[in-house]
Amino acid sequence: MAEITAAHQERIHWSGAASQAELDSWQTIAEGVARELAVDVLERDRANEDPHRELQLLRDSGLVNLLDPVEFGGGGAHWETAFLVIRTLARVDASVAQVLAYHFINKSNISFLLPRAEQAEWYRATIDGKWFWGDSVNPVDPNLELTVNADGWRLNGVKHFSTGASVGDRILISAAVTGGTRDGQLVLFVVNADAAGVEPLGDWDALGQRLSASGSVRYTDVRVTESDLLGELTDQPFANLITPGIQLAFANLYLGIAQGALEQARDLTRARRNAWFLSSADLYRNDPFVLRVFGEFVARVDAVEALADRAARRFDSVVALGDKLTFESRGAIEVEIAKVKIVSSEVGVEVTNRVFEATGSSSAKSSVGLDLFWRNIRTHSLHDPVDYKKLEVGAHFLNGEFQPISLYT
Structure with missing residues (x-):
């Protein structure tokens, strides 16, 4: 990961504030999705299954790319709008609202961690693919390790409370590095949810938020390369x-x-x-x-x-x-x-x-x-x-x- 330099000053695409027209437009879309979710919300809650169909509604509506840069085909909306959308969906289906909230935060690390010049490839891929971003970042459960090998690293361990990991397209992960030039660093990186060695355990069994796909994931010799890294976790504000x-x-x-x-x-x-x-x-x-x-x-x-x-x-x-x-x-x-x-x-x-x-x-x-x-x-x-x-x-x-x-x- 590059050190903080003047190049990082142009890291973000968000500026200004959300207009009323922006807020109204995206809330209308969210309300439409909420009406569809409301039809069978109780049945889906009792079934306690991962929300694959529900996430497709979010993809089809455009909400999945709401915060992304317009220049790459994203919605170009502000954070105030994203929070309003989360609130709107939560009135009906808080599980789906939670998965979308984590997705917004997980994907925002592209802008929070990478220089602007390095963001384009990530944004193009995630917008074109309508990727959903789950995570395995739970900081009180530091059970993952990246071990150096010939072509990068291998990821091993189990991470609990991995929201969206079992239904997403990509998983944001934090893990400690063992060996090599990054020894001891805690890094954030992204892996394909379908990669070899990624195994959702399906053990989410909570009183509520049953469709938030927040179960554990086991990682067994999952290949990670330098191109998968977003950056090191530091105290940079x-x-x-x-x-x-x-x-x-x-x-x-x-x-x-x-x-x-x-x-x-x-x-x-x-x-x-x-x-x-x-x-x-x-x-x-x-x-x-x-x-x-x-x-x-x-x-x-x-x-x-x-x-x-x-x-x-x-x-x-x-x-x-x-x-x-x-x-x-x-x-x-x-x-x-x-x-x-x-x-x-x-x-x-x-x-x-x-x-x-x-x-x-x-x-x-x-x-x-x-x-x-x-x-x-x-x-x-x-x-x-x-x-x-x-x-x-x-x-x-x-x-x-x-x-x-x-x-x-």
């Missing part, structure tokens, strides 16, 4: 924008889940006729206690949305700095996004849990499927402890401190 990026994607995932739960709960509530026998209301939806619960939830979810939208616009402005980005500026956006992560996690879990209080006992039927929202957010919100996001915000507020750069902070 711009190269590490993937962390605040994925955290904001998570926040929008949780926000979309909460919005979806409220939308279904509203329909269920309006369909009920009789109020509780002790109520003075004529209809169930006019009961003051029901109105109070919905009023509280709508206000809190809308507040999260406002905070998420603000963070998304600021993220685009930070990305546009390229290698001019400082540690302090990166830290500031990470803290900003940590705030959204905190409130989206807590509001989302509470809304998807307590919404049953407003919809009543009949909404707990398995055939209704209102539980899907709670199961999904309860599962994914455990990805990394929200308490440490609170610590991050508190340390900055009280002491002006930023957490060290990592794949979680």
Whole structure:
């Protein structure tokens, strides 16, 4: 990997902010995909199968290439738009929204790690092939090793929580190098999901996010060459924008889940006729206690949305700095996004849990499927402890401190 030089200053194709026309156009596309996903979302969740057909919908819609450069045939959209798309899909199918979110982040490493002159070949191939990018990057599971051999390296080991790896076209992988000139380096590289020695284990068995294809992958003597490398994992601020990026994607995932739960709960509530026998209301939806619960939830979810939208616009402005980005500026956006992560996690879990209080006992039927929202957010919100996001915000507020750069902070 080349060292950071002046050539890296022209690394990115994102600039400016998303126009309302851009946001509206891509949201319309996402809503169309969401309507198709909604038709059999419960059946697909219960089948617990990898989402091959669902990902084809994303390819056909153009969402798979939303963030890519226009000059190579990509959508040319901004990050604010990508986060809105994730939120829109999560209202219906959070598993598919998660796979797309990881895809956006994984593929963005082309721009975050490579000089502009080296990006064209990667972007042309991924756009023309409509590649989906899964990953095996879980930083708390450092069980992969790249060992030097005559024509490059051989990859061995098992990586857990490899989202999208079993359904994607390419897999972004992190592994430590043993031997040679890169001995001891932790590098990011890309392999073909169909390469010899790549074996998805099919062991994803979670309460929710069942179609996120997040099982383990075993790698056995998988061939890796210099041309597969994107770069070394360092503490260079711009190269590490993937962390605040994925955290904001998570926040929008949780926000979309909460919005979806409220939308279904509203329909269920309006369909009920009789109020509780002790109520003075004529209809169930006019009961003051029901109105109070919905009023509280709508206000809190809308507040999260406002905070998420603000963070998304600021993220685009930070990305546009390229290698001019400082540690302090990166830290500031990470803290900003940590705030959204905190409130989206807590509001989302509470809304998807307590919404049953407003919809009543009949909404707990398995055939209704209102539980899907709670199961999904309860599962994914455990990805990394929200308490440490609170610590991050508190340390900055009280002491002006930023957490060290990592794949979680």
